[in-house]
Amino acid sequence: MARQDYLFTSESVSEGHPDKVSDQISDAIVDLFLSKDPEARIGCETLTTTQLVVLAGEIRCKGVYENGAWVPGAKAEIEAAVRNTVREIGYEQDGFHWEKLEFINRLHAQSAHIAQGVDASSNKDEGAGDQGIMFGFACDETPDLMPATLYYSHKILEQMAADRHSGVAPFLEPDTKSQVTLRFKDGKPVAATAIVVSSQHAPGYDEGAKEAELHAYVKKVIAGVIPAELLTDETVYHINPTGSFEIGGPDGDAGLTGRKIIVDTYGGAAPHGGGAFSGKDPTKVDRSAAYITRYLAKNIVAAGLATRCTIQLAYAIGIAKPLSLYVDTHGTGTVDDAAIEAAIGKIDKLGGMTPRGIRTHLGLNKPIYRKTAAYGHFGRKAEGDFFSWERLDLIDDLKAALA
Numbered sequence: 001m002a003r004q005d006y007l008f009t010s011e012s013v014s015e016g017h018p019d020k021v022s023d024q025i026s027d028a029i030v031d032l033f034l035s036k037d038p039e040a041r042i043g044c045e046t047l048t049t050t051q052l053v054v055l056a057g058e059i060r061c062k063g064v065y066e067n068g069a070w071v072p073g074a075k076a077e078i079e080a081a082v083r084n085t086v087r088e089i090g091y092e093q094d095g096f097h098w099e100k101l102e103f104i105n106r107l108h109a110q111s112a113h114i115a116q117g118v119d120a121s122s123n124k125d126e127g128a129g130d131q132g133i134m135f136g137f138a139c140d141e142t143p144d145l146m147p148a149t150l151y152y153s154h155k156i157l158e159q160m161a162a163d164r165h166s167g168v169a170p171f172l173e174p175d176t177k178s179q180v181t182l183r184f185k186d187g188k189p190v191a192a193t194a195i196v197v198s199s200q201h202a203p204g205y206d207e208g209a210k211e212a213e214l215h216a217y218v219k220k221v222i223a224g225v226i227p228a229e230l231l232t233d234e235t236v237y238h239i240n241p242t243g244s245f246e247i248g249g250p251d252g253d254a255g256l257t258g259r260k261i262i263v264d265t266y267g268g269a270a271p272h273g274g275g276a277f278s279g280k281d282p283t284k285v286d287r288s289a290a291y292i293t294r295y296l297a298k299n300i301v302a303a304g305l306a307t308r309c310t311i312q313l314a315y316a317i318g319i320a321k322p323l324s325l326y327v328d329t330h331g332t333g334t335v336d337d338a339a340i341e342a343a344i345g346k347i348d349k350l351g352g353m354t355p356r357g358i359r360t361h362l363g364l365n366k367p368i369y370r371k372t373a374a375y376g377h378f379g380r381k382a383e384g385d386f387f388s389w390e391r392l393d394l395i396d397d398l399k400a401a402l403a
Helices: 018-036 074-089 112-118 148-166 208-225 285-302 337-345 348-353 355-362 395-402
Strands: 006-013 041-049 052-060 102-109 132-139 172-185 188-201 231-239 308-315 324-328
Touching: 006 148, 006 188, 018 041, 018 052, 018 074, 052 074, 074 102, 132 285, 148 172, 148 188, 148 208, 188 208, 208 231, 285 308, 285 348, 285 355, 285 395, 324 337, 337 395, 348 355
Parallel strands: 052 102, 188 231
Antiparallel strands: 006 172, 041 052, 132 308, 172 188, 308 324
16 A cells, blocks of 8 residues: 655756756757658757757758758758747856857758658558657646646746746746655645755845845745645745855756656656657657656546556557556556556547557647746646647546446
């Protein structure tokens, strides 16, 4: 039996964290290429450091890279997408500035050996873009069916970013981290025991009245995000515990795509298959299958079939159908886990959870990805084409398949 009384912690990082800058640039490139060619193949990695952005990876995209050469104007569009992403995050610092940074593009054509295994042909369906295992998760701790520790960590940073961009908090700079520890009793969060926020700041906000202003502001944000009943005399606040945080972002620490996979998913409350999301087109099941497993787990919890649900899928490169499907409701299910597995297999609209079936049902062949690259890929609001895996439109199908 799982423990019911414990402390648990999750962290988040802001859009200005160097790894998140890299994720957003990689996904801006994915969006650019998908806007040109919905069937584009993209694997884009980004390195950011002091006044430098480097792209590396493999692509295949009509209107951008054809017959082993760049289409005229494509390189300029790519560079513009990179600089615009950095500008929108808010970096205009001596050590990292959207206009002054050096840009190096080392993207090249996709391997023909990968392409032949993934592409559909007359005798086979489109295969998975890689082997691997992917997990989805949902629980009833928050309205968005996400782990509470991660949910509140994200919300703190989202509010701080909104205040920075609007000018409400002009002393904030882009690079920020949060961490929330909650006490659980009978499996439910009952108190916040520790909250950590480290924010890059303007000069002078590490001492005296200005430091007090920054601390008061952060505590006000926390109080607006975390329910009042969780903030008690037990709660300890650690705000900029190192004392000073003026140098940050890629100037303070190099950033790489794909280094914040726990922040991107469930804050450590669920397993992770190990594959990052950003910089990858949706033929790559690291991304698309992680989205469909979240979609399934969320709908299972929303349908009242469980209060906690983990789902795993596994794939082999070049093979269309998943090798396995695993459902675990952690003893909270109202029906047997095996029955839920069988029910999922009966739902035709899921397309057998092949890469193409997932992309078709969730509408993934669109430029929708940069928005995912900060503040989590899950627990977001499904709006139009964005975050379709957060929709709750599978509940009736699940119940019908179980009847």
